[in-house]
Amino acid sequence: MIQTALDIETIRKDFPILNRKVNGKPLVYLDNAATSQTPQQVIDVIVDYYQNYNANIHRGVHSLSQEATDAYEAARIKIQKHYNIAKTHEVILTSGTTHSINLVANGFTSFVKKGDEILVSAMEHHSNIVPWQMLCERTGAILKVIPMNQNGELVMEAFHDLLSDKTKMVFCNHVSNALGTVNPIKEIIEASHKVGAAVLVDGAQAAPHIKADMQALDVDFYTVSAHKVCGPTGVGMLYGKEEWLNKLPPYQGGGEMIAEVTFEKTTYADLPHKFEAGTPNICGGIAFGAALDYMNSIGFDAIAQYEEELLQYATAQLLAIDGLKIYGTAKNKTSVISFNIDGIHPYDIGTILDKLGIAVRTGHHCAQPIMDFYKIPGTVRASFSFYNTKEEVDVLVEGVKRARNMLL
Amino acid sequence: MTIESIQEEIVDEFSMFDDWMQRYEYMIELGKSLPLIDGQYKTDDNIIKGCQSKVWVHAELDNDKLVFTADSDAIITKGIIAILIRAFSNQKPQDIIDANTDFIDEIGLKEHLSPTRANGLVSMVKQLKLYAIAYQTQLN
Numbered sequence: 001m002i003q004t005a006l007d008i009e010t011i012r013k014d015f016p017i018l019n020r021k022v023n024g025k026p027l028v029y030l031d032n033a034a035t036s037q038t039p040q041q042v043i044d045v046i047v048d049y050y051q052n053y054n055a056n057i058h059r060g061v062h063s064l065s066q067e068a069t070d071a072y073e074a075a076r077i078k079i080q081k082h083y084n085i086a087k088t089h090e091v092i093l094t095s096g097t098t099h100s101i102n103l104v105a106n107g108f109t110s111f112v113k114k115g116d117e118i119l120v121s122a123m124e125h126h127s128n129i130v131p132w133q134m135l136c137e138r139t140g141a142i143l144k145v146i147p148m149n150q151n152g153e154l155v156m157e158a159f160h161d162l163l164s165d166k167t168k169m170v171f172c173n174h175v176s177n178a179l180g181t182v183n184p185i186k187e188i189i190e191a192s193h194k195v196g197a198a199v200l201v202d203g204a205q206a207a208p209h210i211k212a213d214m215q216a217l218d219v220d221f222y223t224v225s226a227h228k229v230c231g232p233t234g235v236g237m238l239y240g241k242e243e244w245l246n247k248l249p250p251y252q253g254g255g256e257m258i259a260e261v262t263f264e265k266t267t268y269a270d271l272p273h274k275f276e277a278g279t280p281n282i283c284g285g286i287a288f289g290a291a292l293d294y295m296n297s298i299g300f301d302a303i304a305q306y307e308e309e310l311l312q313y314a315t316a317q318l319l320a321i322d323g324l325k326i327y328g329t330a331k332n333k334t335s336v337i338s339f340n341i342d343g344i345h346p347y348d349i350g351t352i353l354d355k356l357g358i359a360v361r362t363g364h365h366c367a368q369p370i371m372d373f374y375k376i377p378g379t380v381r382a383s384f385s386f387y388n389t390k391e392e393v394d395v396l397v398e399g400v401k402r403a404r405n406m407l408l
Numbered sequence: 409m410t411i412e413s414i415q416e417e418i419v420d421e422f423s424m425f426d427d428w429m430q431r432y433e434y435m436i437e438l439g440k441s442l443p444l445i446d447g448q449y450k451t452d453d454n455i456i457k458g459c460q461s462k463v464w465v466h467a468e469l470d471n472d473k474l475v476f477t478a479d480s481d482a483i484i485t486k487g488i489i490a491i492l493i494r495a496f497s498n499q500k501p502q503d504i505i506d507a508n509t510d511f512i513d514e515i516g517l518k519e520h521l522s523p524t525r526a527n528g529l530v531s532m533v534k535q536l537k538l539y540a541i542a543y544q545t546q547l548n
Binding site: 377 | 428429432433436460461462481482483484485
């Protein structure tokens with residue numbers, strides 16, 4: 001029996017989707033690292049928006065527009081408080097982590113010159129590799145990689161050796177999506193700042209597990225996608241320190257982001273609107289705030305503790321299966337298990353598990369460099385959330401055993 | 409045998425199975441029995457794009473008939489290719505071009521037909537037909 005302060009059965013009732021069947025079997029949803037499920041409390045907020053106050057924001061004089069604007073800006077403040085951000089206008093609402101990273105990478109074209117160095121960790125998602133490669137192509141800067149060891153942990157000695165006065169930016173995820181490793185971002189931020197480099201931390205995978213404190217971390221940029229924390233897809237956050245956001249040029253032109261427009265010259269709006277061109281995902285932003293309220297009502301400490309119990313239990317059960325190898329065995333990791341079984345392709349395991357109603361991710365998890373590192377085509381990834389149960393872990397383990405028997 | 413009669417035969421075989429487990433076990437068996445492709449043809453050029461697993465297909469003309477050999481690193485995918493090859497290999501290119509693929513639906517693999525499905529069954533069928541078109545042009 002897993003000890004937890006959480007009432008998991010009651011929590012599960014908040015998620016209507018968990019009642020459905022897939023291929024005739026009760027859904028066992030273990031693809032939470034790809035996207036989390038949405039509780040009724042958040043669904044209600046989305047329905048309420050469209051039923052009662054759907055309007056464009058920031059410019060209408062009518063009541064509906066004002067209500068929608070108030071709700072959207074209230075969500076921004078919820079996000080600010082959740083991440084302990086000093087100023088409300090340091091919260092830029094974007095379409096998600098990928099948008100946030102591209103916004104910064106694009107803006108940094110102005111600050112980076114030929115020969116400058118940019119460091120990325122070896123365990124990045126493609127979305128935190130490709131934009132920097134594009135930046136390097138545009139500017140002639142050099143991309144260098146912070147290596148990782150077999151456990152899936154960054155080699156920090158190598159990181160410190162790579163840092164120099166040429167280093168302009170460092171990019172690292174807070175938590176690896178493919179391996180679950182929690183990276184020592186505090187150490188990375190402090191060391192990078194000593195050589196004058198800015199740091200962007202991709203917080204997409206940390207968001208459902210760790211309540212990150214922007215002021216304590218002293219990070220320059222931090223990115224989050226709402227759909228990883230029980231919110232909707234298509235909305236997320238870019239946190240940026242005010243001084244950086246003021247220096248960065250606008251990313252997209254359009255309505256909302258301007259102060260004055262003539263054909264001769266346009267002056268840009270103040271933060272955060274300078275980076276929020278066009279009509280935003282209004283409902284999504286409001287629901288993002290509601291999702292954080294929901295997660296906080298459960299409590300991140302209790303979530304982290306329970307997920308750790310699930311992780312330990314699942315790890316022990318899975319490792320008992322003959323030929324099963326887990327990739328990513330960092331001391332500090334979130335509730336993600338990436339694994340393979342000797343002689344079986346991850347795709348085959350995923351296909352059989354799907355027939356059993358179990359949703360896992362298979363493939364390279366948009367992190368091909370990690371797969372190349374381990375010399376594997378991909379892995380099966382089971383990722384657990386606070387609404388998963390020990391019984392669901394048992395279903396997974398039985399499913400993997402069954403798949404193994406069928407496939408070997 | 410014509411493509412159509414082979415397809416009917418496959419549909420008959422699959423109709424004996426009561427549930428998905430048996431269907432998949434059979435596909436896995438078919439995958440294991442797929443004759444190995446000659447190593448020299450397992451090149452990047454012969455990889456079908458759009459599959460989560462790697463799939464290699466090689467085609468060559470034997471008199472007026474097109475012969476396919478294939479392999480994959482995933483066994484269920486191999487089973488699917490084995491079924492496709494049984495239906496389409498050793499046939500005239502024009503017959504392959506004209507053949508329909510409804511039998512895939514009838515043997516309960518409809519779920520694999522979605523173009524967004526990561527196993528790329530659609531890509532495989534397309535690739536076999538593209539080979540047929542290429543060789544038909546050569547025969548003309």
